[in-house]
Amino acid sequence: MVELVLFIIFGLAALFGAVTTVWARNPVYSALGLMLTLFSVAVFYVSNGAQFVAAVQVIVYAGAVMTLFLFVIMLVGVDRAEDRRENLPVQRPLALGLLVLFGAGVLVAGRFAWVTGAEGGRGAEGTVEALGSELFRRWVLPFELTALLLIIAAAGTVALGLFRRGEAEGGDEGEAGEGEEAP
Amino acid sequence: MNGSLTFLSVAPEIALAAAVVLLLLVEVTFKPRAWAWAVVAGAGLAAGTALSAWQWVAHRGADTGTFWNGMIAVDGFAALAGLLVFPLAGLGLMSAWRLAASQGRRGAEFIALVLLAAAGAHLMAAAADFIMLFIGLEVFSLSLYVLAGFTRERVDADEASLKYFLLGAFASAVFLYGVALVFAATGSTTFYGDGGIADYLAGTVIFRPGVLLAGLALLLVGLAFKVSAAPFHVWAPDVYQGAPGGVTGFLAAAAKVAGFAALARVLTAVLGARADDWVPAVAVLAAASVVVGTLLAIVQDDVKRLLAYSSVAHAGFILTALVAGRGGVGDMWFYLATYAVQVLGAFTVAAAVSGDRAGRSPLAHWAGLGRRAPWLAAAMTLMLLAMAGIPLTAGFAGKVAVFRAAIDAGYLWLVIVAVLATVAGLFFYLRVIVAMYLASPEEGASLPASPAVGWGARFVLAVAAAATLVFGIAPWPLLEVLRDALPL
Amino acid sequence: MPQTDLSAYLPIALMFVLVVGFSVVSLFLARLVAPRHPTPEKVEPYECGIVPLQEPVQRFPVKFYLVAMLYVIFDIEIVFLFAWAASFDDLGWYGLAAVGLFTFLLIETLVYVWRRGALDWNLPRRRRYQRAGAAAGDAERTAA
Numbered sequence: 030m031v032e033l034v035l036f037i038i039f040g041l042a043a044l045f046g047a048v049t050t051v052w053a054r055n056p057v058y059s060a061l062g063l064m065l066t067l068f069s070v071a072v073f074y075v076s077n078g079a080q081f082v083a084a085v086q087v088i089v090y091a092g093a094v095m096t097l098f099l100f101v102i103m104l105v106g107v108d109r110a111e112d113r114r115e116n117l118p119v120q121r122p123l124a125l126g127l128l129v130l131f132g133a134g135v136l137v138a139g140r141f142a143w144v145t146g147a148e149g150g151r152g153a154e155g156t157v158e159a160l161g162s163e164l165f166r167r168w169v170l171p172f173e174l175t176a177l178l179l180i181i182a183a184a185g186t187v188a189l190g191l192f193r194r195g196e197a198e199g200g201d202e203g204e205a206g207e208g209e210e211a212p
Numbered sequence: 213m214n215g216s217l218t219f220l221s222v223a224p225e226i227a228l229a230a231a232v233v234l235l236l237l238v239e240v241t242f243k244p245r246a247w248a249w250a251v252v253a254g255a256g257l258a259a260g261t262a263l264s265a266w267q268w269v270a271h272r273g274a275d276t277g278t279f280w281n282g283m284i285a286v287d288g289f290a291a292l293a294g295l296l297v298f299p300l301a302g303l304g305l306m307s308a309w310r311l312a313a314s315q316g317r318r319g320a321e322f323i324a325l326v327l328l329a330a331a332g333a334h335l336m337a338a339a340a341d342f343i344m345l346f347i348g349l350e351v352f353s354l355s356l357y358v359l360a361g362f363t364r365e366r367v368d369a370d371e372a373s374l375k376y377f378l379l380g381a382f383a384s385a386v387f388l389y390g391v392a393l394v395f396a397a398t399g400s401t402t403f404y405g406d407g408g409i410a411d412y413l414a415g416t417v418i419f420r421p422g423v424l425l426a427g428l429a430l431l432l433v434g435l436a437f438k439v440s441a442a443p444f445h446v447w448a449p450d451v452y453q454g455a456p457g458g459v460t461g462f463l464a465a466a467a468k469v470a471g472f473a474a475l476a477r478v479l480t481a482v483l484g485a486r487a488d489d490w491v492p493a494v495a496v497l498a499a500a501s502v503v504v505g506t507l508l509a510i511v512q513d514d515v516k517r518l519l520a521y522s523s524v525a526h527a528g529f530i531l532t533a534l535v536a537g538r539g540g541v542g543d544m545w546f547y548l549a550t551y552a553v554q555v556l557g558a559f560t561v562a563a564a565v566s567g568d569r570a571g572r573s574p575l576a577h578w579a580g581l582g583r584r585a586p587w588l589a590a591a592m593t594l595m596l597l598a599m600a601g602i603p604l605t606a607g608f609a610g611k612v613a614v615f616r617a618a619i620d621a622g623y624l625w626l627v628i629v630a631v632l633a634t635v636a637g638l639f640f641y642l643r644v645i646v647a648m649y650l651a652s653p654e655e656g657a658s659l660p661a662s663p664a665v666g667w668g669a670r671f672v673l674a675v676a677a678a679a680t681l682v683f684g685i686a687p688w689p690l691l692e693v694l695r696d697a698l699p700l
Numbered sequence: 701m702p703q704t705d706l707s708a709y710l711p712i713a714l715m716f717v718l719v720v721g722f723s724v725v726s727l728f729l730a731r732l733v734a735p736r737h738p739t740p741e742k743v744e745p746y747e748c749g750i751v752p753l754q755e756p757v758q759r760f761p762v763k764f765y766l767v768a769m770l771y772v773i774f775d776i777e778i779v780f781l782f783a784w785a786a787s788f789d790d791l792g793w794y795g796l797a798a799v800g801l802f803t804f805l806l807i808e809t810l811v812y813v814w815r816r817g818a819l820d821w822n823l824p825r826r827r828r829y830q831r832a833g834a835a836a837g838d839a840e841r842t843a844a
Contacts (some may be wrong), residue, residue, distance in 0.1 A: 031706055053747030076706060078777045085779050093775045097768050104765070112488065135426040164780070165795050170222065170280040172780065173798070174335070174347050176805035177229060181328050182773045184236070185358035188321035190766040191818050233808050240815035 032076050039172035056102045060095060067091045081160045219278040219340075219610045220267075221286045224260040224294050228445045231256025232324045241321035246313045254325045255327040257302045257330065264294025264334075269374055273696035274483070275553065278340045282402040285477075285699070287338035289541075292697035293337030293473045296549055297466065301330035303675060304462025306668030307560040311568040315363070322362060326462065329355035329533045333466050337473035342391040342401040345474055349387065349438070352470050353380050356463055359454040360455040366444075368571045372454025377436070381449045387434025391423075393427030403482045413485040421489075428490055429481060432497070435478070439471035440520075441497050441503035441527040449508075452520035458568035460516060461559030465552040466521055472530055472548050479536045481699035487537050495535045495626050501528025502633040516562055517557065518640055522599060525633060526551050529687030532623075532630055533614040540617035542694040547614050550598070550606035550683055557676030558595040564665045575647050582649040588665065589648045591673045598680045601634050609687035766818055777806055 042065055049062025067090045074083035164172055219226070235252045238244060268291035271277070276287040279370060284290075305326055306311070312319040332352030339345035355687040357380060361373020394409065395401050397418070402408040418424060452460050479490055505525025512518040530547050533540035565581065565588065566573035582589040598607035611634060615627045665673075683690055784791065784799045790800075813819060 035706070051815050082736065082781065083723045089776055089779055093772050095770050100768055121709050131429070135422055135429065136764060146825070157431070157783055157786035158790070160786075161783035161785075161795075162790050164783050165787070165798050167281045168283075168343070170283045171341075171343050171347050171797050171814065173801055173805075174225075174344075174351070175780075176776070176802050177232075177328060177331065177351050178234060178347070178354065178776050179773060179806065180236075180809050181325065181354045181358070183813050184321045184324050184328075185354065185819050186766060186773070187813060188318050188358060188362065189364065191816065229805075233805070237808065240812050528747040 035072060035076055039069040039072045042066075043073075055098070056105075059099050060102060063098070065093050067095070081157045084157075179190050217277075217286075218279050220263075221277075221284045223263040224267075224298070224334055225331050227259035227263060227672065228256050228298075228327050231259070232327050232331075235324050235327070239317070243317065246319060249312075250309075253305060253327060255326055256300065256641060257298045257305075260294060260298040260330070260334070261302075264291050264298060265396075266461075267291035268295060273698075276340070276404060276699060278404050282405050282628070282673070283341045283344045284338055285404065286338070287699060288697040289473070289477060289699040290338035290561050292545060292694070293469065296336045296545075296552065297330050297333045297337070297469055300469065300552055301326055301462065302467055303553075303556055303672045304465065307461050307556060307563070307672045308458035308568065309664045309668040310664075311363075311456055311563075314569070322325050322359070325355040325359050325362075327460075329359070329466060333470035333473075336470045337476070337477070339477075340403045341402075342394070343365070345478070346384070346388060346391065348470075349384060349474070352466075353384065353438070355466065359459050360451055360463060360532075363456045363569050364457060366454075366571055368454040369456060371573070372451045375447055376451045383434050383437035383444070386430050388426045389598060390430030390432075390434060393423050393430065395427075397421070397424035397427060403477070411482065413483065421486075424486070425489060426577075429485065429493070431478060432475075432490065432493060435471055435475045436497055439468055439475065439527045439530075440524050441531060442501040442524055445524040445527070448524060449517050449520040452523070453514060453516045453573075454571045456569045456571070457516075457559070457563030457566060460562070461556040464519075464559060465556045468527065468530070468555070469548055469552050472544060475533060476541050476544055477699040480541060481639070484538065491535050491537065491621075494523050494531055495623055498528045498531035498535065499533060499626055499629045501525060502630050503700055506633040506637045506640075509637070512640070513575050515575060515644060516559070516566075518569075518644070519558055519562070522637070522640070523555060525637060526555075526599070528633075529611060529614055529630060532618045532626060535623050535626065536617035536621035538698060539620065540614070541698050542691065543610075543613035543617045545694045545697050546683075546687065546691050547610035550610050550679065551677045553676045554595045554598050554607065557591060557673055557680075558599070560672050560676075561592040561595070564588055564669060575644070576653070578644060578647045579651040579653045580648070585665075588673075591654065591677055592648065593645050594677050594680055596626060596641040596644055598684065600638050603684075604681075605684035606682075606687065607684070609684055609691075613687070613691060622692075663676060728811060757798065774806070774810070777802075 044064040046065030046067075046069065050059045050066065053059045053062060062199040067086060071086040071091070074080070074086060231252055235249060238252065238373060242248075267286060268288060268455060268660075271286055272288040272293060274287065276285045276289075305323060308322075312322045315322060327483035329352050332348050332350070332355060335348030336345060336352060339348050357373055357377040360376050361369050363369055392400065398409045398412045400407055400409050403410055405411065405455065437444040437447075452464060455463060461681070479494070480487075502525050505521050505523070505528060509518050509525065526547075530544055533544035533547060536543075539612075558597075561572045564579050564585075570664060581592075594605070598605035601607045601611040611630075615630065618624075618627050618630075643690050780802065781799065784795055788795065
């Protein structure tokens with residue numbers, strides 16, 4: 030019962046946040062809408078027993094990643110109005126139509142039912158201890174391989190961000206793109 | 213689970229990761245000259261190839277064994293993917309060597325990213341769990357996103373990188389959604405073993421497969437994006453054209469190999485029990501790709517863009533082999549291996565003609581190439597004829613193989629569409645050849661300086677030409693060998 | 701469906717309601733009570749009392765972005781260590797080895813980023829890299 034009430038409240042909140050993210054004209058509102066969605070989804074995680082994922086969601090996504098988003102928004106400029114015209118005006122209705130078509134196709138293929146025969150997943154309890162054991166025993170290889178993703182991200186950031194445009198051409202020693210911050 | 217084999221199952225990845233770590237540490241510590249990068253990268257790729265060869269010898273034709281709690285598959289399929297991807301990365305580096313060396317110290321990052329992309333591609337082929345497949349996909353894709361915009365000189369290279377990243381991230385999300393739905397339907401993300409997806413699907417009759425089919429469709433969309441099959445190809449022309457000339461060849465070849473390896477394993481081995489559901493979808497994708505790719509390639513005036521649309525058509529030809537299910541996987545490998553070498557060779561020539569940092573390669577650059585650089589023009593002609601499917605080239609043998617597989621599977625209409633597209637495709641391949649040999653440069657047109665070809669690029673072209681001719685004249689031994697490279 | 705006992709989260713829910721309620725009430729009260737007499741001068745941005753002449757320059761140094769990006773990368777990877785710490789007793793030496801390998805790659809990357817000069821705020825080392833890069837590029841072109 031509690032779970033149902035929570036689901037309805039935060040489901041609506043998540044939807045509202047998602048729609049705000051897409052539709053808001055001010056990118057800061059978009060970021061706040063996304064944060065609302067992330068929080069609401071974190072509540073679902075908790076109510077499904079995945080406490081650790083919920084904590085990570087709040088700390089990493091709503092914390093670090095959203096900070097970075099806001100940071101980029103502020104760098105680019107909040108007051109810059111977004112050009113919402115599209116090259117292909119039929120794009121949006123077309124996308125919506127195709128989505129409906131896709132859903133209808135799946136429904137037909139599934140003989141008008143979404144329900145399947147499989148029982149629920151065999152996931153472990155979502156506490157931090159249980160997740161730790163599971164992560165480091167069964168999923169240890171994917172865990173180690175995420176370190177490769179870290180190396181790619183760092184090397185890519187350095188390659189694209191540290192060296193300035195046209196750097197390999199030499200010259201351009203000055204502070205042209207550097208713009209020392211004013212005191 | 214026996215200990216030593218566990219580590220040997222991921223030995224190629226370990227070798228490449230060690231090479232990357234060594235490369236980056238040596239780079240920041242000693243700031244070596246460029247040849248040191250080549251030594252480290254070559255050692256890593258050679259080790260990866262050798263370990264894959266060992267896996268091939270030990271496991272070809274045998275049942276798939278899984279390690280790391282069902283995360284990694286060791287079989288002929290994965291070993292062959294390694295034998296293909298690691299040398300391909302080596303050739304790609306040779307082809308792009310002048311580009312890498314001209315980037316100053318950033319060359320080290322360039323090489324590290326190519327090595328990581330190769331490791332990711334092999335992981336995609338060897339993954340025995342959807343989570344592993346997703347991590348492999350991300351390792352592979354993220355490296356390519358950065359490489360596509362690596363030179364940071366031109367706006368269209370930035371555009372290519374950004375477009376590839378945004379659309380690729382979207383495709384990854386679609387793929388992940390598909391994984392989630394398949395998990396919901398089958399209760400597992402693991403492919404093999406007791407309670408794995410293949411096991412569950414083989415032993416269970418699902419009366420209402422809606423979620424499973426939706427998941428299957430989303431998986432297909434995500435992977436079709438990676439191999440640029442129509443209608444999920446729209447990123448390919450802009451990315452192939454915008455990316456620096458030296459990068460495009462590796463990007464095009466590796467993306468096809470990795471994407472199709474993952475697609476073949478997921479469809480034939482994991483979802484093999486649901487073949488009746490996905491074969492029609494794959495057939496439609498194949499037909500759409502050959503038609504769209506061929507028709508749009510005809511109207512292009514830029515050789516890199518033309519090759520991009522032709523690669524969409526080739527994605528369709530390779531998908532044609534997959535409608536035969538497991539029986540077509542050997543033919544898919546043959547087409548994939550020969551096409552990967554051809555496309556790398558063709559883009560290597562394009563990089564030589566228009567510059568290895570340049571994005572565009574308009575047809576005007578190619579006018580009179582037959583006189584200015586006869587060897588380059590000859591190599592390009594061979595690659596184009598092979599892609600067009602002229603007899604005595606590997607392209608012809610590959611087309612015959614995939615068409616036969618599709619006919620055996622009862623898809624005659626698809627083969628007819630593909631043959632018609634092949635005939636129409638002759639037009640645009642010949643157009644480039646005509647420009648090279650019969651057209652003369654326009655008066656006062658500013659051509660790039662005489663095409664500069666480094667030793668690496670020459671080697672790549674020699675290998676590509678040799679492979680195209682040898683496997684074109686005598687394809688049977690290779691086709692026979694590839695029958696052992698099935699995901700069981 | 702595992703039924704989770706959600707009563708432990710009641711304080712958080714109450715806190716949530718309290719925060720939302722407080723902000724809504726204070727915003728509403730401010731609207732209601734505060735005097736509002738806007739003049740053109742009052743609406744201007746405040747710059748130490750000086751009348752602003754132009755929009756602030758929009759070009760920011762890329763180094764902010766670089767550091768923020770690197771921070772997020774390392775921050776995300778650190779999350780895994782929580783899970784290890786929580787089940788440390790259970791995992792023992794095996795867990796230490798697994799985390800050790802991961803941490804080695806993490807530190808290796810940190811060393812690389814550090815020595816590359818990506819963390820230098822004031823650029824002397826970074827500029828040296830760029831000069832070396834430019835020199836290498838020149839040498840390459842002359843060789844070609």
